[in-house]
Amino acid sequence: xxxxxxxxxxxxxxxxxxxxESEQEELQLAAAYLDKxxxxxxxxxKVIDSDRIAIAAALSITHELLMLRNGSGFDIDEFKRRIxxxxxxxxxxxxxxxx
Numbered sequence: 291x292x293x294x295x296x297x298x299x300x301x302x303x304x305x306x307x308x309x310x311e312s313e314q315e316e317l318q319l320a321a322a323y324l325d326k327x328x329x330x331x332x333x334x335x336k337v338i339d340s341d342r343i344a345i346a347a348a349l350s351i352t353h354e355l356l357m358l359r360n361g362s363g364f365d366i367d368e369f370k371r372r373i374x375x376x377x378x379x380x381x382x383x384x385x386x387x388x389x
Contacts, residue, residue: 322376
C-alpha cells in the first residue's frame with residue numbers, strides 16, 4: 291500500500307498528513323466536515339479562543355458519532371447528503387488550487 295502526503299486546510303491552517311492512498315478521499319471529507327463544524331461554532335460567536343473552538347467542534351462531532359452508534363436521532367440520508375455536499379466543496383477548492 292502506497293502512502294501519500296495529503297495537504298488539508300483546517301481553521302485556515304494547512305496540515306500535511308501522510309496516509310494510504312486509499313484513505314485520501316475519506317480524510318479530505320473528514321477535514322472538510324471538521325472545518326465546517328469549526329465554522330459553525332465560530333459563527334455562533336459564543337467561543338472565541340481557537341483551542342476552545344476546535345474542542346467544541348470535536349465534541350459536536352463526537353456527539354453525532356455516539357448518536358449514530360446508539361441508533362437514535364440520526365438521519366443517515368441527511369448525513370449522506372452532507373458528505374456529498376462537502377465532497378463537492380472540497381473538489382471545487384482542489385480544482386481552484388490547480389488553476
